[in-house]
Amino acid sequence: xxxxxxxxxxxxxxxxxxxxxxxxxxxxxxxxxxxxxxxxxxxxxxxxxxxxxxxxxxxxxxxxxxxxxxxxxxxxxxxxxxxxxxxxxxxxxxxxxxxxxxxxxxxxxxxxxxxxxxxxxxxxxxxxxxxxxxxxxxxxxxxxxxxxxxxxxxxxxxxxxxxxxxxxxxxxxxxxxxxxxxxxxxxxxxxxxxxxxxxxxxxxxxxxxxxxxxxxxxxxxxxxxxxxxxxxxxxxxxxxxxxxxxx
Numbered sequence: 001x002x003x004x005x006x007x008x009x010x011x012x013x014x015x016x017x018x019x020x021x022x023x024x025x026x027x028x029x030x031x032x033x034x035x036x037x038x039x040x041x042x043x044x045x046x047x048x049x050x051x052x053x054x055x056x057x058x059x060x061x062x063x064x065x066x067x068x069x070x071x072x073x074x075x076x077x078x079x080x081x082x083x084x085x086x087x088x089x090x091x092x093x094x095x096x097x098x099x100x101x102x103x104x105x106x107x108x109x110x111x112x113x114x115x116x117x118x119x120x121x122x123x124x125x126x127x128x129x130x131x132x133x134x135x136x137x138x139x140x141x142x143x144x145x146x147x148x149x150x151x152x153x154x155x156x157x158x159x160x161x162x163x164x165x166x167x168x169x170x171x172x173x174x175x176x177x178x179x180x181x182x183x184x185x186x187x188x189x190x191x192x193x194x195x196x197x198x199x200x201x202x203x204x205x206x207x208x209x210x211x212x213x214x215x216x217x218x219x220x221x222x223x224x225x226x227x228x229x230x231x232x233x234x235x236x237x238x239x240x241x242x243x244x245x246x247x
Contacts, residue, residue: 033077
């Protein structure tokens with residue numbers, strides 16, 4: 001299917017740069033919260049080991065209670081940082097979807113509103129955001145009609161989405177295991193699963209950072225042409241060929 005790179009009059013272009021930086025910062029905060037949870041999780045795991053073996057050098061109840069209380073705090077921190085990051089991410093996602101509509105109106109299988117609702121509607125949230133992201137990726141390419149024939153180049157989107165789904169499902173499973181654990185050994189095992197879910201969250205967040213940075217870069221290159229090498233000359237399509245500027 002042939003797609004014109006730009007159709008005039010389809011809407012203003014808006015810069016995703018500031019929002020992308022905010023998303024990257026928030027994803028960094030999410031990673032920091034996961035790392036903190038890992039450290040505290042190791043401490044709680046060790047506290048349970050000492051409690052079960054009776055090898056505490058101090059009052060065991062106090063040490064265990066401090067570790068468990070702090071681990072609960074890390075859980076709240078993770079939820080709050082994830083929610084805050086999700087809000088900023090969806091705002092950025094909607095912004096780049098709007099730009100993509102201007103770049104290539106015919107490249108989209110879902111309407112612009114699904115850039116928001118796709119994350120909210122149950123069941124559909126399992127695949128709609130990925131579909132919207134793929135369309136944004138395609139529309140933001142220098143030549144959208146070529147990108148449609150080269151889906152392999154969107155592997156980063158697929159990797160990010162797979163990591164997101166797996167991390168959410170695995171995290172929910174880990175939380176249930178921890179809540180249902182009734183003895184020290186079971187709690188230690190659940191903590192190992194929870195800590196591994198933190199690692200998976202970190203990997204998923206890194207993939208999200210790559211997606212945000214790459215889509216933002218593609219949209220900037222779409223308008224301004226590719227970044228010039230040192231001492232090089234402009235080789236891409238100049239931004240003046242588009243019906244607007246990223247602002």
